[in-house]
């Protein structure tokens with residue numbers, strides 16, 4: 001079994017979430033599929049999906065939307081994705097309480113287009129030192145709070161749930 005975790009990230013927070021999901025999937029799936037391969041790749045480096053049995057696609061949220069590369073990736077590969085189990089995830093909300101707790105509006109259409117089983121929204125990380133000038137202005141305007149709000153237990157738990165579903169799928173298919 002080969003699984004792809006494809007990710008669009010501007011300042012690495014979502015890429016690190018994807019790495020954690022990949023590690024968790026590897027460990028959980030390995031018990032049932034000893035030859036399992038889980039690739040975690042930046043979306044810009046992926047040409048085709050034929051070799052993968054399941055795909056997870058994640059993006060950071062900026063100004064209410066998924067990054068353009070992630071939106072285009074799902075739209076461009078919708079046909080191939082529909083024939084595989086697919087999950088979507090995002091990283092965005094920061095602060096205490098986490099805000100904004102809003103799904104990007106395009107996720108409804110993207111979920112339908114690729115037949116994703118679920119979209120999961122994770123808390124994100126905001127480090128002022130990483131930001132470009134325009135981003136700093138935008139962050140100040142909405143009073144977004146700096147900090148790392150990623151919940152690694154939540155992320156790992158979700159990855160294990162995805163692994164369980166993949167195992168159940170395989171059992172049903174045999």
Ligand SMILES: Cc1cc2nc3c(=O)[nH]c(=O)nc-3n(C[C@H](O)[C@H](O)[C@H](O)COP(=O)(O)O)c2cc1C
Nearest residue numbers: 009010011012013014060061063064092093124125
């Ligand atoms: C300019 C700017 C705009 C942002 N807009 C949103 C937003 O609309 N919704 C949201 O949930 N998070 C928003 N965030 C928070 C980021 O999505 C969050 O920090 C994320 O974890 C960054 O991921 P990355 O490091 O992979 O790019 C914004 C951050 C910046 C710097």
